[in-house]
Amino acid sequence: MKQFGGTVLFLNRSDINTDEIIPAKYLTEIAKEALKPYLLEDLRLEGFVSSRDIPGKGAIVTRSNFGCGSSREHAPWALEANGIHVVVAESFARIFRQNMFNCGMLAIELPPALIEELFQTFANTETVLKVNFGRDTLQFSNSTCTKSYPYQLNSFDKALVEAGGWIEYADAKY
Amino acid sequence: MGKTLAEKIFETHEIDRPSKDVWVLRLDRVFCHEITTPTAIDDLVQRGKDRVFDPARIKAVIDHVSPAKDGKTALQGKILRDWARRQGIQDFFDIGSNGVCHALFPEKGFVRPGFTVIMGDSHTCTHGAFGAFAAGVGTTDLEVGILKGVCAFRYPRTLKINVEGSLPSGVYGKDIILGIIGKIGVNGATDAVIEFHGPVIEKLSMESRMTLCNMAVEAGATSGICQPDLTTVEYLWPFIKEEYASKQEALKDFSRWKSDPDAGYDTVLNFDVSSLEPLVTFGYKPDQVKPVREMEGTPVDQVYIGSCTNGRYEDLEIAASILKGKKIDSKVRGILAPATPAVYQRALETGILRIFLDAGFCVTNPTCGACLGMSNGVLAPGEVCASTTNRNFNGRMGKGGMVHLMSPATAAATAVAGYITNSSLYKNR
Numbered sequence: 001m002k003q004f005g006g007t008v009l010f011l012n013r014s015d016i017n018t019d020e021i022i023p024a025k026y027l028t029e030i031a032k033e034a035l036k037p038y039l040l041e042d043l044r045l046e047g048f049v050s051s052r053d054i055p056g057k058g059a060i061v062t063r064s065n066f067g068c069g070s071s072r073e074h075a076p077w078a079l080e081a082n083g084i085h086v087v088v089a090e091s092f093a094r095i096f097r098q099n100m101f102n103c104g105m106l107a108i109e110l111p112p113a114l115i116e117e118l119f120q121t122f123a124n125t126e127t128v129l130k131v132n133f134g135r136d137t138l139q140f141s142n143s144t145c146t147k148s149y150p151y152q153l154n155s156f157d158k159a160l161v162e163a164g165g166w167i168e169y170a171d172a173k174y
Numbered sequence: 175m176g177k178t179l180a181e182k183i184f185e186t187h188e189i190d191r192p193s194k195d196v197w198v199l200r201l202d203r204v205f206c207h208e209i210t211t212p213t214a215i216d217d218l219v220q221r222g223k224d225r226v227f228d229p230a231r232i233k234a235v236i237d238h239v240s241p242a243k244d245g246k247t248a249l250q251g252k253i254l255r256d257w258a259r260r261q262g263i264q265d266f267f268d269i270g271s272n273g274v275c276h277a278l279f280p281e282k283g284f285v286r287p288g289f290t291v292i293m294g295d296s297h298t299c300t301h302g303a304f305g306a307f308a309a310g311v312g313t314t315d316l317e318v319g320i321l322k323g324v325c326a327f328r329y330p331r332t333l334k335i336n337v338e339g340s341l342p343s344g345v346y347g348k349d350i351i352l353g354i355i356g357k358i359g360v361n362g363a364t365d366a367v368i369e370f371h372g373p374v375i376e377k378l379s380m381e382s383r384m385t386l387c388n389m390a391v392e393a394g395a396t397s398g399i400c401q402p403d404l405t406t407v408e409y410l411w412p413f414i415k416e417e418y419a420s421k422q423e424a425l426k427d428f429s430r431w432k433s434d435p436d437a438g439y440d441t442v443l444n445f446d447v448s449s450l451e452p453l454v455t456f457g458y459k460p461d462q463v464k465p466v467r468e469m470e471g472t473p474v475d476q477v478y479i480g481s482c483t484n485g486r487y488e489d490l491e492i493a494a495s496i497l498k499g500k501k502i503d504s505k506v507r508g509i510l511a512p513a514t515p516a517v518y519q520r521a522l523e524t525g526i527l528r529i530f531l532d533a534g535f536c537v538t539n540p541t542c543g544a545c546l547g548m549s550n551g552v553l554a555p556g557e558v559c560a561s562t563t564n565r566n567f568n569g570r571m572g573k574g575g576m577v578h579l580m581s582p583a584t585a586a587a588t589a590v591a592g593y594i595t596n597s598s599l600y601k602n603r
Contacts, residue, residue: 015360015361015459017567019546019565019567019568019569019570020567020568020569023547023569023573024546024547024548024570025547025548027209027210027238027548028209028239028244028246028247028250028548029246030212030213030216030246030249030250030253032213042568042569042573044458044568064361065360065361065364065394068360068361068394069296069565069567070296070546070565071210071294071295071296071298071310071311071312072209072210072312073210073213073294073312073313073314076312091361091364093361093364093394094328094364094365094394094396095296095310095311095312098311098312098315098326099312099313099314099315102312102314102315103314154193154194154195154196155192155193155194156192156193156196156326159192159193165314166314166315166318166326167217167221167314167317167318167321170318170321170322170324171223171318171321171322173190173192174189174190174198174322174324
């Protein structure tokens with residue numbers, strides 16, 4: 001199973017699509033690691049500079065419908081290549097969400113009010129997320145406070161993460 | 175309570191229910207292209223599992239960048255080509271016979287009512303026009319589909335959209351779907367199937383139904399679905415005439431794959447098209463939609479007619495009816511990419527390609543190319559493209575470029591004017 005958590009990258013926008021996460025011109029790469037420098041290259045978000053804001057991050061917190069658009073699994077792969085194995089959002093596009101769990105990664109949904117609280121409390125600070133996968137809790141902390149939030153996962157999604165992904169799960173079962 | 179079409183397809187394809195809401199389904203079709211499949215093939219080889227569940231149910235095409243533009247795209251094509259040969263996949267389409275997957279595969283009669291279809295491409299929802307459950311998936315789902323012939327889905331809720339009224343002249347399927355996405359938003363149908371119903375849909379051709387279902391994913395839907403009817407039978411007849419004694423018999427058989435009148439819907443939406451105007455997108459999301467008249471006069475650098483949304487014969491015919499006898503504006507680069515060789519050939523034979531060429535369009539071979547900024551018409555920073563494609567995302571057709579989505583009719587009129595304009599001003603003039 002992958003390790004989940006790390007310093008949080010806050011992306012304060014809804015509907016961030018997979019073309020923004022990894023532009024199509026890089027889909028000619030077959031090795032996943034080759035995607036690393038191009039993550040969020042075309043993100044439309046004021047003040048965001050990918051080369052400055054991504055290094056050292058291990059988690060993303062964002063708004064609704066993250067990962068909409070193309071089915072490209074290059075989007076989770078580009079996150080994985082940068083050491084980001086967990087995204088916390090109000091909601092996800094279906095294919096992106098499935099792709100995350102299929103890769104053994106976490107796409108966790110929290111209610112809009114809690115996401116708003118995370119932005120209010122932690123955005124623009126050095127914030128670390130710890131995921132307690134066994135207890136289904138997220139712990140966010142910065143220099144001034146620590147807060148824990150429970151989350152819910154479908155038992156199938158959980159099994160995919162535990163198996164290391166859908167190929168491992170399906171190959172053992174079907 | 176009755177069942178929706180998607181529910182009927184789930185119940186007849188169930189393999190497993192690994193959790194309360196998740197169903198693993200048996201797949202009737204696994205479609206493959208050269209962008210998302212090679213990584214799956216490489217992984218299967220590395221795992222020592224280089225095999226396929228059924229070569230007859232797998233169809234493959236090189237379509238996104240064809241002909242190859244560089245060494246990397248040539249390698250992607252080669253990996254798919256070598257694999258198709260190695261695995262005995264008969265229905266593999268390469269240079270000369272290849273076209274945009276979601277236009278080519280329906281043309282070949284590969285999709286039937288009641289089928290389950292996956293592909294590593296989000297616009298796989300197009301095939302729901304035939305009464306199938308067709309969903310775009312990522313490479314891992316595709317890999318498991320290739321190896322095991324199964325895929326996991328959440329049990330779908332269904333959004334029923336009754337498209338009512340009468341379609342005004344100059345308003346087409348593209349305007350209907352842009353209007354619907356504008357109304358429900360880019361996540362208005364996430365984790366849902368959109369069923370298109372109503373008198374307007376019943377009168378639409380299969381081509382226009384595919385345009386509607388194609389963009390269901392732009393509202394977040396898992397699949398678009400139309401109810402199979404006589405139009406479906408007529409389209410598929412060349413492929414099914416050996417199986418049925420008559421079209422009426424085929425229709426009767428297909429009617430198994432209709433939603434029951436008392437099916438339970440999550441939401442029912444009525445969409446009246448009687449006062450619908452030609453529409454165009456204005457921002458970086460497909461739900462940012464305005465009437466063309468509000469965008470009238472917006473200058474464009476390029477007009478692109480093609481793609482799995484609007485690159486079929488009907489689309490070319492509509493655009494040609496506006497372009498006939500005219501020249502496109504001297505500052506506009508016009509690009510036509512017929513979606514398949516059959517579309518290309520028919521347009522050649524009927525003189526439609528001549529109309530485009532005389533108007534000053536460049537006619538490319540069938541490929542996805544410029545739609546996703548990969549080849550054959552990529553924009554420079556600051557350039558604007560009027561496009562019949564499906565996504566206006568930031569950078570979609572080239573970094574720093576702006577895309578306005580519209581119907582082929584609006585695109586053709588825009589090419590002539592040099593700025594976004596209503597096709598009714600140009601028709602029969």
